[in-house]
Amino acid sequence: MSRTAIAPRRRKSVVLTLMMCLFLVYTLVPIVWLFINATKTQDARLNSFGLWFSGKFSLWQNIHDTFAYADGQFGRWLLNTLLYVVIGAGCGTLLATLAGYGLARFDFPGKRVFFPMLLGAVAIPATALAVPTFLMFSKLGMTNTPWAVIIPSLINPFGLYLVWYFADDALPAEVLAAARIDGAGEFRIFRSIALRLLMPGLVPVLLFSFVTAWNNYFLPLIMLSDTKWFPITVGLNNWSMQNQQAVTASGHPIDNIILTGSLLSIIPTIVVFLVLQRYWEAGLVSGSVKE
Template sequence: MSVAVEPTRPRSDKRTPKPGYVRMKSSRRSVDTPKRSVLLTVLTGIVLVYSLVPLVWLVINSSKTQESLFSSFGLWFSGDFALFSNIGDTVTYDDGIFGRWFLNTVLYVVAGAGGATFLAVLGGYALAKFTFPGKKAVFAVVLGAVAVPGTALAVPTFLMFSQMGLTNTPWAVIIPSLMSPFGLYLMWTFASEAIPTELLESARMDGAGEFRTFFQISLPLLGPGIVTVLLFTMVATWNNYFLPLIMLKDPDWYPLTLGLNAWNNQASTAGGEAIFNLVITGSLLTIIPLIAAFLLLQRFWQSGLSAGAVKE
């Protein structure tokens, strides 16, 4: 019994594309090697130079003595390298008052910025995941508070704290720093997208209370937003100048911004000593903690910016 076998046709490597089929090779290549923009590169370079020149100036002039500050070019070294001697003089000048100012600033940042971040997380989560009467009115108030500059509220805040007898105390700086409308709005919008409502409903169906749901389920998902709000509030509190200026008159409670300004104004007072080299060195020491905080928290910040951007 014979069986007829039909000859097989050789397979062609070139397949006819189906209707609606689009080859992605060129688009994939463009994603892997994006087209470079000369204009964008030039603008980025200008912004980079604009941002780094003040920092370079600060580092270079921190290594100069008081005499060589005004007898040399500002963007190049001159004379003896006096950075370490300037640092020593800065931390020991006037019985080491710089260290006291540094601790005051840390206190204001930990209590003020930390408390503002915690309140923003609680308020933003509640506004994003709970429904209650007057929610739209709260939203309008928060947006209005974001639009109001802090300097516009400084004088009314001073009058209120003066009536309560809290001026010239750390509370006059810490309590106003606890209010961060922008941080509240940021956490509100972030929590709306970062926490699925179905996840909260599943936790409640399993018997988890609201506090357990927030601290064990929601809080880890809010990590990148918390870091972002913490950085903003920390920088704002660390560089705060106007509020301590009107609230404090005792130098022992000055933050670094107010203390360095007092040193800078010594040269214009009768019999005052010009210590511009210490002011510049103190300014350099002041920004080091901020740079360290950004570098340490950068990975937490960047990880949240791309979370959910790619669909598996």
């Protein structure tokens, strides 16, 4: 290969590397700022540079104050968020798996209609459906209950699309047909064969559902009015508004508690992604390659 052909590739590689470095800095700087400021006292945070440590290391004290503030509201919000994630994301992934498997490996009248409907559901932003969903749940008398957050989370059009697309390639029709000839029922085929073959593709779906449920803000904001059912996102926003009112009225600000709570709220997402990194990377790669 000539030097003239290699030079443009190197220049392109350098440009892409610089762009990725800028993106990395843009992503990490807010997290670093959040961690550093969560280790400071209130006075040190106000009188020091935001991207450097200053004063006494107060992270553990701030964590204690965060969980103790307002009779342990943060711990309650954390448990609420875990409830919404486990039931909403978990059951939503299960439903998407069952539906995607059925659409990929069974023929039935009207099947072709599902694909454009599914694409339309993926294209509609969730915020556009929040108000109609609120009105519907209000008629049913289910607002201000956990079900108002959990039930909408069970519907995952994007996850269904991913499972359907992945199942088309990952489930050989011959293997399923051989299992039926051997006398296996449909549920046993799904549990013993299909589910194992689909597992690499289900991890990305589960992660997307987890992140969506963990960061869910607008739907709980309009559905819930009782603070005891708030998730972390809405609860921290509620504390932020209280803090603004306290600053305006020359009261006691709670900046450190809000910053520490924000730091604690992102740790589970980071841990889940790091633990499942090799699984979701393998799922994305296998789902993007066709024979």
